[in-house]
Amino acid sequence: MPASMPTETDTFAAAWEDWHAVHEQHRADPHGFLAVTHLHWLDGHAARLDGAPGAWSVENDVVRVVLEAGESLLQDGRELNTAAGATLDFGPIEERGGVNLVSGSTVLELAKRGGAYVVRPRNPQNGLLRDYRGTPSYAPDPAFAVGGTFVPFKAPRPTTVGAAVEGIQHVYEAPGEIRFQLDGQELTLTAFNGHAPGTLSVLFTDATSGKTTYAANRSLTVAPAVDGTVRLDFNRAVNLPCAYTDLATCPLPPAENRLAVAIEAGEQIPYERQARS
Template sequence: MNATTAQSTETAFESFEADWQEWHAAHERHRAHPHGFLAVTHLHWLGPEPAALDGVPGTWSAVNDLVTVVLEPGETLELEQQAFPAGETVIGPIAERGGLNLSSGQTVIELAKRGGEYIVRPRNPENALLRGYQGTPAYSPDAAYAVRGTYVPFEVPRPTAVGAAVEGIQHVYEAPGEIRFKLAGQELALTAFNGHAPGSLLVLFTDQTSGKTTYAANRSLSMVPAADGAVELDFNRAVNLPCAYTDLATCPLPPAENRLPVPIEAGEKIPYERQDQQ
């Protein structure tokens, strides 16, 4: 390698590392949002009998895909800055994996449907998990873990049932295809789900670092395939799901075929908050 080539390679790596550092800092800011999942104080499952919930005003119940909230005089609850009246308010139905954010003072109250059931999760910026958050450890960026792959659509999208971090519920995702790639000398594939942004894909996976240096249950990686199916899997941007930090999450687990037989020594590691539990 001549001096010019060496300098070009060094410059490319510096740019790769700087891009990762910028992405990682932005992701950490998002995670530490005052009403993000680190602010969740309780997880309540609604049933047919009205019940008072810790951290939330009113009494709550769910029957026939509708949620009923009953407020006493002096209790406050708002949706999009519109205050609920005292007495009974009916909300719903809400789509699976959908949700609404209500508010009461400085608390944001997530009302959502997970595994066919309604949940209520208050989020308070004074929650100890958020206030004590130290950031998430991660592997140093390594360009060897940014690999090219090919997105191969299925003839028909496949409903794919997966388990959850909370026992007793199951998530069903529509898998539009799989991503094929090569890493560590092996031909590999990951079943992909539709991502949050239009045209994006999301993969949930474990690998041979899971339960050792990375969180045991899952990590996720997002990507956008090109029109010809070409896709970059940058495992340096593999991130933890909320269940890596709190037991108040209902995160999906990877499908069985996404348990990779190679170590992915890239991306986020076990959070400090969980390191004594692995």
């Protein structure tokens, strides 16, 4: 008997499987967020940090690192200094920007979050990364891939949102909102600029949050066409780093993006978070 032709649902599921495999590969990068071992907040007092050489401090928007004899840091493959008492200065760094420094097999992420400076060592031997076994997800369902319209604001709106760690806030520029229908309801989501040119990022929660999906947030990337039409494939809604580790500073959704409908699509609560519940 001739082999049956794949159905539209089969093709949709296969495309999702390919996409999610690439996403999982990126998430398990040896120096990705699963490799973060510590979250160090810097202040004006020089302090040695677990997982990093030197004594670190920040003053007037400049981070200073004082190395001892035998300690070194690399930046872009170049050794900065190994002399005893060497002083290195970095900054100022833009909000949500950062610098990667290397110490042995560890990458040190020096970044600015919520107006404060942080250092996050990323070690490939971190247990969270070493034991990672993938993320559970809903089976792909074309019913949760819907069309919508991106409606730009007259001017981008600065939008302040909370963070996964207490004490800081994030400010994003929202260029507009996305209007769509799901489960017979008219819905709207405020969109932020995405990482890639021409994309938008949507942070949201829904009626599954805290039940089958991570309570604080999920993220969906979309790419509006020139005429504003957009496809929201919630099967590709993903967890942010804070779903896996408490060493993340992820933003929370704006209040208007807390949807009452159940979006039973996309990534679910990670195994790592389930184990701590």
